[in-house]
Structures are given as C-alpha cells and as structure tokens.
Amino acid sequence: MSFPWVKHYTPAHPxxxxxxxxxxxxxxxxxxxxxxxxxxxxxxxxWNFGFLAGLCLVLQIVTGIVMAMHYAANTAVAFDxxxxxxxxxxxxxxxxxAHANGASAFFVVIYIHIFRGFYYGSYKAPREMVWxxxxxIFLLMMATAFMGYVLPWGQMSFWGxxxxxxxxxxxxxxxxxxxxxxxxxFAPDNAALNRFFSLHYLLxxxxxxxxxxxxxxxxxxxxxxxxxxxxxxxSDTVPFYPFYVAKDGWAIxxxxxxxxxxxxxxxxxxGHPDNYIPANPMSTPAHIVPEWYFWPFYAxxxxxxxxxxxxxxxxxxxxxMFGAILVWFFLPWLDKSPVRSGGYxxxxxxxxxxxxxxxxxxxxxxxxxxxxxxxxxxxxxxxLYYFAHFLIIIPVVSAIEKPLPLPFSITEAVLxxxxxxxxxxxxxxxxxx
Amino acid sequence: MARILSILVGLFFTVAxxxxxxxxxxxxxxxxxxxxxxxxxxxxxxxxxxxxxxPFGKFDKQQLQRGFQVYKEVCSACHSLSHxxxxxxxxxxxSEGQVKTIAAGFQVPGVDPTTGEAxxxxxxxxxxxxxxxxxxxAARAAxxxxxxxxxxLMAKARHDGAAYVYSLLTGFQAQPAELLKEFPDSKxxxxxxxxxxxxxxxxxxxxxxTGDGQVEYGPGNPKPTVEQMxxxxxxxxxxxxxPKLEKRNQTGFAVVLFLIFAxxxxxxxxxxxxxxxKH
Numbered sequence: 001m002s003f004p005w006v007k008h009y010t011p012a013h014p015x016x017x018x019x020x021x022x023x024x025x026x027x028x029x030x031x032x033x034x035x036x037x038x039x040x041x042x043x044x045x046x047w048n049f050g051f052l053a054g055l056c057l058v059l060q061i062v063t064g065i066v067m068a069m070h071y072a073a074n075t076a077v078a079f080d081x082x083x084x085x086x087x088x089x090x091x092x093x094x095x096x097x098a099h100a101n102g103a104s105a106f107f108v109v110i111y112i113h114i115f116r117g118f119y120y121g122s123y124k125a126p127r128e129m130v131w132x133x134x135x136x137i138f139l140l141m142m143a144t145a146f147m148g149y150v151l152p153w154g155q156m157s158f159w160g161x162x163x164x165x166x167x168x169x170x171x172x173x174x175x176x177x178x179x180x181x182x183x184x185x186f187a188p189d190n191a192a193l194n195r196f197f198s199l200h201y202l203l204x205x206x207x208x209x210x211x212x213x214x215x216x217x218x219x220x221x222x223x224x225x226x227x228x229x230x231x232x233x234x235s236d237t238v239p240f241y242p243f244y245v246a247k248d249g250w251a252i253x254x255x256x257x258x259x260x261x262x263x264x265x266x267x268x269x270x271g272h273p274d275n276y277i278p279a280n281p282m283s284t285p286a287h288i289v290p291e292w293y294f295w296p297f298y299a300x301x302x303x304x305x306x307x308x309x310x311x312x313x314x315x316x317x318x319x320x321m322f323g324a325i326l327v328w329f330f331l332p333w334l335d336k337s338p339v340r341s342g343g344y345x346x347x348x349x350x351x352x353x354x355x356x357x358x359x360x361x362x363x364x365x366x367x368x369x370x371x372x373x374x375x376x377x378x379x380x381x382x383x384l385y386y387f388a389h390f391l392i393i394i395p396v397v398s399a400i401e402k403p404l405p406l407p408f409s410i411t412e413a414v415l416x417x418x419x420x421x422x423x424x425x426x427x428x429x430x431x432x433x
Numbered sequence: 434m435a436r437i438l439s440i441l442v443g444l445f446f447t448v449a450x451x452x453x454x455x456x457x458x459x460x461x462x463x464x465x466x467x468x469x470x471x472x473x474x475x476x477x478x479x480x481x482x483x484x485x486x487x488p489f490g491k492f493d494k495q496q497l498q499r500g501f502q503v504y505k506e507v508c509s510a511c512h513s514l515s516h517x518x519x520x521x522x523x524x525x526x527x528s529e530g531q532v533k534t535i536a537a538g539f540q541v542p543g544v545d546p547t548t549g550e551a552x553x554x555x556x557x558x559x560x561x562x563x564x565x566x567x568x569x570x571a572a573r574a575a576x577x578x579x580x581x582x583x584x585x586l587m588a589k590a591r592h593d594g595a596a597y598v599y600s601l602l603t604g605f606q607a608q609p610a611e612l613l614k615e616f617p618d619s620k621x622x623x624x625x626x627x628x629x630x631x632x633x634x635x636x637x638x639x640x641x642x643t644g645d646g647q648v649e650y651g652p653g654n655p656k657p658t659v660e661q662m663x664x665x666x667x668x669x670x671x672x673x674x675x676p677k678l679e680k681r682n683q684t685g686f687a688v689v690l691f692l693i694f695a696x697x698x699x700x701x702x703x704x705x706x707x708x709x710x711k712h
Contacts, residue, residue, distance in 0.1 A: 041712045083516045083586075086677070093677040094684070238710065246703040253696025260692055264685025265488050268589055276590035276674075277582070286632065306456045308449040316449055323446065334439050373461055380454040384447050391443025395436040414711050 005234035038237035040225035046116040048251040056106035063099040073197035078153035097267040107293035121340035128332040147196040154275030161188040228340025236410035295367025299379040337398035470619040478596035494526040500669025514562040516585035579637035588674035600630040602663035605640040
C-alpha cells in the first residue's frame with residue numbers, strides 16, 4: 001500500500017539508476033518486500049505463515065524438478081524409477097523425502113494460514129480478492145498434491161486415483177463419460193499417469209502465477225493485522241525491510257528445523273506403507289485413504305451414507321466435499337460483521353474455538369480412520385457442524401453479535417495511547433505493488 | 434437475501450447429514466455389527482529393537498550379514514529382492530571379491546551369445562537379485578495361489594515393518610481353541626497357516642524358519658535359533674528397504690545442528706532490529 005509516509009526507491013549506484021529507468025525490477029522488489037512496503041507493527045507469529053507458504057512452494061518446485069529428471073511416467077517403470085532415484089542417485093533419497101514431506105509441510109503451513117484468515121477476518125473488505133485468490137491457490141494445491149501422489153504408482157497411488165476420479169462418475173448423466181475422458185480410459189492406467197505427470201509439472205507454475213496475483217492484491221490495501229483496525233498513521237507501521245525480513249528470517253529457521261527433523265528422522269511417518277507396494281489393479285488395499293491433508297474433506301465425502309430425497313448418497317458426498325471448500329469463496333459476503341478480528345468478537349470467537357476447531361479435528365481424525373462406526377457417526381456430526389458454522393452460524397452471529405470496543409489505532413493497541421495519530425486518511429490505492 | 438440463501442443451503446447439508454447420522458445410529462442400535470475373528474484375534478507386532486533404530490541408529494553389519502544368509506538360504510526360494518543389486522552387498526562389509534563370489538552363486542537370466550536364445554548365466558556384481566519365479570502365474574502355482582511378495586521394501590510396506598516381519602516369522606501357531614469355539618466357521622482352510630500377526634489370520638506361507646540351526650552361522654555369531662534368525666533377517670530387510678539410513682541419520686544431525694545455530698543468530702538479529710520498537 002502506498003501510504004503517504006512510504007519511502008520511495010532511490011537508486012544509489014549509477015547502474016541501478018540505469019536499470020531503474022529501463023526495467024525497474026529493483027524498484028519492484030523494494031516496493032514488494034523491501035523498505036517500500038509498510039506493514040502494521042503489531043503482527044503476531046500467525047502472519048509468518050504466508051512467507052513460509054511461499055518458501056514451501058519454492059522448495060517443492062526445486063525438489064520436484066530434480067525428481068522429474070529421474071522419473072519416468074510409465075506404469076511399467078514409474079515405481080522402479082522412484083526407487084532407483086532413492087537408491088542410486090546422489091542425494092536422491094534427500095530429494096525424494098524432501099519433496100514428499102515438503103507437500104505435507106506446505107499443507108501444514110497453508111492450513112494455519114487459512115485458519116489465521118478465519119479467526120482474524122482477513123477475508124473482509126477491502127481484501128476479498130486476496131482471499132478469493134487464496135482459495136484458488138488452495139484448490140490448485142489440492143489438485144497438484146493429488147496428482148503428485150499418483151506418480152510413484154504404488155498401491156495407494158492407484159487406488160486413491162481410482163476413488164477420487166470415481167467421484168466424477170457420481171455426476172448425473174455426464175459422470176461416466178466425463179470420468180473416462182479425464183482418465184483416458186476406464187480405470188487409471190498409463191494414459192492417466194502420463195497426463196497426471198504433465199499436469200503435476202504444470203500446476204505449480206500456475207500456482208506461482210496466482211501467488212503473484214495474491215501478493216499483488218494484498219499490497220493494494222496492505223497487510224491486515226491482529227486488531228483488524230486499519231492503518232491510520234505512520235506510527236502504526238514499520239517497513240517490511242528490515243523489520244519483517246528479520247522476523248520471517250528467524251521463523252524460517254524454526255520451520256527449517258522442524259522440517260529437517262521430519263525429513264531426516266521421520267521421512268515415512270506421514271506416508272502410507274501401502275504406497276511401498278507397487279500398484280496392483282487386481283488387489284484392493286484393506287483401507288483406501290488419501291494423504292492426511294485431504295482427510296477432513298474425505299471424511300465429509302464419506303459422511304453421507306443415505307440417499308437424500310432423490311439425490312444418491314454418493315452424489316451428496318461429492319457435492320458436500322467440493323461445497324466444503326467452495327463455501328469459503330462466499331465467506332466475505334456471509335460474514336457481515338463490520339469487525340474483522342475474532343479478538344473483538346466474543347460470540348464468533350466461541351464458535352471458532354469450541355465449534356470449528358474441534359469439528360475440523362474430528363474430521364481430520366475420522367478421514368484417516370477406516371470407514372466404520374463409530375468414525376462415520378463422528379464425522380457426520382462434525383461435518384454437520386462444519387456446514388452449519390459457515391452457512392448458518394456465521395451469518396446469524398454477524399447479525400446479532402455485540403462486538404467489544406476496538407482500539408482507536410494499531411499504535412494505541414500496542415502502546416496504550418496514540419498521541420501522534422494524524423488521523424490522515426490513507427491515500428487512494430496505488431495501482432502498483 | 435444472501436443470508437437467507439446461505440441458511441437454506443446450510444439446512445440442505447445439515448439436514449442430509451442429520452438424516453444419514455440418524456439412520457446410521459438406528460442401524461447401530463438395532464443391528465450391531467457382528468464381531469469378527471480378525472478383529473478379536475489379530476495381534477499388533479511384538480517389540481523389536483535393532484541397532485538401526487533411533488536418530489543415532491547404525492546398522493550392525495555382522496547382523497545384516499547373518500540376515501542376508503537367512504534370506505539367501507531360506508527366503509530367496511520364493512521371495513524376490515528386485516531392488517537390491519549384488520554390488521550393494523559391499524555395504525554389509527563384504528569385500529569386492531566376496532561380492533563377486535556371492536553373485537556368481539546365483540543364476541540370472543541371460544542370452545546365449547552364439548544362438549541369441551534366452552538362457553541363464555552366473556550373476557555378476559552389477560546384476561540384481563534374480564526372481565525365483567518366471568512370472569506371477571508360476572509363483573501362484575507353486576504357492577497355493579498366493580504370490581510371495583518382493584521383500585526389498587517389506588520393512589517400509591507394512592505398519593511397524595521390521596517388527597511385523599519378526600512377529601510374523603515367530604508367530605506361527607496352532608489355531609486357538611477359543612477362536613474355533615467363538616467362530617466355528619473360521620477354521621484355517623487347508624493349505625493355509627494360522628498366524629495372529631497376519632491381517633486376516635491365515636497365511637499361505639508355511640513357517641519358513643522351523644528349527645534352530647536351520648541356517649549355520651559362522652564362528653563368533655550367536656546361536657541360530659528361530660528367534661535369532663527372524664531378528665537377523667528383519668534387520669537385513671530394514672537395510673534393503675532403506676540402505677541410506679545411516680547416511681540420512683548422520684546428515685540429519687549436521688543439518689539440524691547447523692539450523693539451530695542459524696536460527697539462534699536469526700533470532701538475535703530479529704531482537705536487535707526490533708529493539709525499542711514495541712509491537
């Protein structure tokens with residue numbers, strides 16, 4: 001955001017001046033993640049997860065490109081090429097484990113990032129576009145991760161692909177032809193593996209593009225903050241460099257330590273043993289489960305066990321599974337409360353901590369459990385709450401809730417007083433980053 | 434308007450879920466699911482401690498060599514080890530010459546250089562362990578319609594991999610009388626073998642290690658009891674599944690140590706930069 005007090009880029013070296021006149025990339029960087037981006041001073045550690053998510057994307061692209069150098073998308077050899085990479089390629093085991101666990105790390109970070117948004121109302125005006133692009137990124141991530149998990153062509157790869165592509169078969173009338181067209185056959189086979197590899201290589205770069213839009217859209221109004229009060233004066237903000245570069249820097253360290261412990265000491269903890277068995281279309285695993293990051297939505301899919309009027313249970317499950325994420329697109333218009341932060345919304349906060357979080361925890365657990373009682377019943381109750389939370393509770397709460405008094409400004413929230421508040425209204429949004 | 438629409442959509446999903454829940458709960462009460470023999474008699478793997486466990490784990494090469502001997506003399510009759518090459522055996526402490534001798538002891542598929550016909554030849558260090566059966570049909574025919582799985586990744590392809598292998602090898606027993614009393618229909622079918630560590634309790638594999646001394650260990654090694662041989666071959670399969678385990682542990686130690694150092698520096702510079710800036 002171009003607040004009036006924002007520092008402007010001044011090239012120090014003649015070469016930078018020359019460059020700035022022709023292709024102002026240094027200026028772009030300065031305004032995006034340098035001294036030219038003013039950020040609220042009161043961000044807590046939940047605001048580090050955006051930067052970490054970007055880091056995860058880069059990590060996945062780098063390790064993924066190396067993996068692709070040794071991988072062959074052919075059902076006859078795909079499994080063996082991965083094993084060959086791990087056993088015979090220099091540091092291949094590290095690339096493989098970093099890539100597989102990198103996907104999990106990416107989702108851990110992104111789930112925290114999303115739930116930060118839920119709690120602090122980050123989706124509200126004027127940041128709706130940031131939120132919408134974020135949901136698009138999440139959907140692209142899920143598609144990328146799903147196709148990536150198919151590539152090793154292990155038992156869970158194959159059967160996961162079979163179950164998930166089978167969902168399209170639930171769509172009335174066009175379902176079956178659509179499923180066959182997507183797979184290039186009647187079941188996942190070489191055609192499917194090849195296109196999944198192609199798309200798995202493509203989508204991360206699409207994600208990268210949407211991430212750039214996400215950051216661009218964020219930098220128009222500027223970052224939100226834990227109070228939800230908009231920036232009023234220069235004492236409310238600090239420049240991104242050096243303040244948040246330093247803060248993100250040490251957060252990256254903590255993240256990297258945890259990630260390294262996972263990669264070096266528990267590399268298979270989040271994977272499924274069955275994926276070390278080569279795919280066998282003739283032998284169905286006892287429990288087909290997707291990767292952990294899909295569990296909440298898998299639990300929702302399996303929660304619909306009864307036909308509902310004329311809608312078959314399977315179609316209801318598919319509608320609900322996709323609906324559970326699509327509902328996030330409407331959140332900025334479902335939550336009409338003028339107060340952003342959950343910290344000043346006593347009723348909303350109760351539903352967040354004692355409703356949404358436990359419901360998500362139950363869905364996570366039940367999605368990874370066998371499709372048997374009591375897990376199905378638990379996931380039905382949790383899914384029921386999930387839909388009620390977003391579609392009924394949030395609209396009603398935002399209408400009836402009496403929010404707590406907000407601080408006058410970020411500075412007041414931090415220092416207890418704000419003598420220097422200039423009350424200057426921020427200038428109109430600038431068009432550049 | 435948006436609110437009403439949203440509440441209606443919300444009711445659609447919640448009522449459908451309540452309906453599913455109600456029907457499911459009713460079925461649970463009226464027709465509780467019958468107990469199964471698998472559910473009641475399946476056992477979790479026994480505890481197994483190996484030198485390769487934990488963040489500082491290292492392979493016990495002596496044990497891996499014994500495990501390899503068990504694989505070679507017993508398991509390899511039916512189970513392939515297709516991701517392992519003879520050259521890899523040098524990691525167990527065998528010399529180049531010993532590896533060549535071991536490889537030459539196996540017949541691998543080859544081509545007759547004069548006629549071009551398929552034949553077999555003695556293995557070389559660069560060959561992979563040969564498969565014991567020509568194809569799946571041959572494997573099924575020889576093994577009561579079950580295909581003996583490849584063992585290269587067995588220690589990672591089952592929950593508690595090494596402990597599972599060890600438990601399975603030492604877990605063969607007569608079917609308990611209580612089981613037959615409770616589930617008279619669950620008698621182990623002819624040709625299968627009862628083993629409580631196997632998911633469905635009945636296994637096509639006959640007990641492979643049947644008596645102490647079945648494999649003769651060289652001098653300086655422990656007595657080759659069934660227990661000891663099972664442990665040794667489990668340790669060997671940990672190595673075949675994860676040959677880079679030692680390197681992974683050692684690299685991880687250096688990486689984590691460096692990262693802790695770098696993070697402390699990062700934290701100090703963060704404190705330094707934010708000093709005097711309340712936030």
